[in-house]
Amino acid sequence: MSLSDQAILEQLQALDRMHHLHPFTDPQAVKKAAPFVIEQAKGAYITGQEIRLLDAMAGLGCVNIGYGREEMADVAAEAIRTLSYYHSFSAVSNPYAAALAGKIAALAPGDLNKVFFANSGSEANETLMKLAYLYWRRKGRPNKRILISREYSYHGSTLATTRLNGNRPMIEDFGLDGGADVIKAISPFWYRCGGDLEPEEFGVHAAKEIEKKILAAGADNVAAVIAEPVQGTMGAVVPPQSYWPEVARICKEHDVLLIADEVVTGFGRTGNWFAQETFGFQADMMTLAKGLSSGYAPISASVVSDEIADVIEGQSGVLQHGFTTSGHPLASALALKNIEIIGTEDHVTRVRTDIGPYFAKALKSLEDHPLVGEVRVSGLIAGIELAKDKETREQYPLEANICNHVSQMALVRGLIVRPAGNVVVLCPPFVITHAEIDFMVGVMRDALDETYKAIHQS
Incomplete structure (x- = not known):
């Protein structure tokens, strides 16, 4: 659609102002000035x-x-012509989703080999919250329900993931305070929280603050620690190198799952395929989204270790979770091509x-x-x-x-x-x-x- 015609542009802006409720936008700002198209x-x-x-x-x-890759357009057109949609419920798959699951498992650190597809980072994180609960219930430890996240964190906009966030307005505006099932630990944000400590000293200190939260709540009650390797949305908080190995050690020692939210950092952002490699730790679960398709289509992935998958799949019964467009053929095809481009161009x-x-x-x-x-x-x-x-x-x-x-x-x-x-x-x-x-x-x-x-x- 060309916007060179001023009348067309103004018509679209008027429609947008009347009918489009924008995310993370002050509605009064849209009333005062037309949206930039x-x-x-x-x-x-x-x-x-x-x-x-x-x-x-x-x-x-x-x-x-980067934007506007012709090869991505070609893949999208071919996928739509071949298989515009089918669901992945009831043991049904499609060639693109199957290949993409295998590709993610091949690239992922350690034994992170089982992949669940959704449409956004929020959905991926909420999926892992539920799978963590399911894992501990099937291990006979249903009391492990508490999740530990951090200040300055961002994990999504769904009802459940919003409560994990360290962004107070997101929680307060919707009245989501309260409940003891989400605990916040300090961020490894040396500049604002490090005081007189040197950065590497502070990294260990911040990790041990997570341990204090685990001990205060009781390790038998804590399901998981969920954290971004680099806290992107709230200020690109890059932790000291001492931080992540210590967090991983603490989680393992206290039998608490470690969830790496790699929605931003996955697929090369920190100079390795995954930030776990950059910062020297191994998570039990991780989430992927943004770089998975480079934004060419909505898609996300929740990836779990073999041990967790074995427990979840070790009992018969339907996995009562999913989305209409989980593993969508078009999104999966674009994600596969995106990963291929990142690899062949050695990004x-x-x-x-x-x-x-x-x-x-x-x-x-x-x-x-x-x-x-x-x-x-x-x-x-x-x-x-x-x-x-x-x-x-x-x-x-x-x-x-x-x-x-x-x-x-x-x-x-x-x-x-x-x-x-x-x-x-x-x-x-x-x-x-x-x-x-x-x-x-x-x-x-x-x-x-x-x-x-x-x-x-x-």
């Missing part, structure tokens, strides 16, 4: 209303292989050895700016922490909207980044070039300069 995208760029923008967020951290190695280090070095140069407290990077995910006082690590009050100002100043210069409290998050496509990173860092410096100037003029 994206028309097309290619590589690392999106275009809408004759404005071309470098997307340093890869959509929502999902378009790993994982490139993120680890070339574009990732270049990205890190370029962004780290911003740490000399008076507004920047630190820059955190793992592969191609980064957080630029804004600080009121660099020495004390004091934050600006959120109501000052400093981060939003920086992101808006970047946007008017042709760059999309994501404000997250007092952090600017960047999560670009794997196809981004050195020159585009140079442009990105130049824009960010200009945006920071203009914001700093505005603060000191007020």
Whole structure:
């Protein structure tokens, strides 16, 4: 659909404002200003209303292989012609879902070999919550019901996964406080929570805080710890290297399942196929979504270890869980092609050895700016922490909207980044070039300069 005709554009914007309830959007903002309509995208760029923008967020951290790949369009067309839809209930499969399950198992760390398909990261995480409960019930330990998540976490928007989140407004707005079945531990967020400890000391300290939560609740009551290897949505929190091996050791010692939410980090984002490899630990379960299809179709996967699968499948009876479009042929075909592209173009190695280090070095140069407290990077995910006082690590009050100002100043210069409290998050496509990173860092410096100037003029 072409938006070159102003009348057509205005008609679409009017329909959107009247009828479209946008996710994570203030409805009053849509009433005040017409929505920005994206028309097309290619590589690392999106275009809408004759404005071309470098997307340093890869959509929502999902378009790993870049936008507009012709080979993906060809696969989609062929899959729709061949098998537009059939379900996977009652022991039915399709060639794409079967092959994709095998491919994920072949790539996954350790013995994570059994795959359940859904449509989003939220559904994948909720699936693993239910499978964890089922596992312990079939082990004769039904009291193991408590889940431990962390501050600054994000695991989804369903009723169940929202309660896992460390984002207070998501919980409070819907009245989801209460109940003892979800416990929050501290995040390995050294910049804000580390105090006088060195980062590696703090990593061990943060892990042991999880152990304290397990012991306080009683290990016989704790089903699982669920955590993102890098906490992306709430600020690209990259943990100290000491953190994850200690968390894994603690979970194993206390017979608590460890669920790695790799919705953002899976499929190369941190420079390995999975962030478990980057940070040196092994989970009992993991979730995948965004990079699974690079956002070309809604699909997610919940992956469990052989031991867990053996217990769940060891008793007869229907698995009372599923979604109409689990293992959808089109989504599965696109995910297979996406993984093939990541592999054949060697994007994982490139993120680890070339574009990732270049990205890190370029962004780290911003740490000399008076507004920047630190820059955190793992592969191609980064957080630029804004600080009121660099020495004390004091934050600006959120109501000052400093981060939003920086992101808006970047946007008017042709760059999309994501404000997250007092952090600017960047999560670009794997196809981004050195020159585009140079442009990105130049824009960010200009945006920071203009914001700093505005603060000191007020």
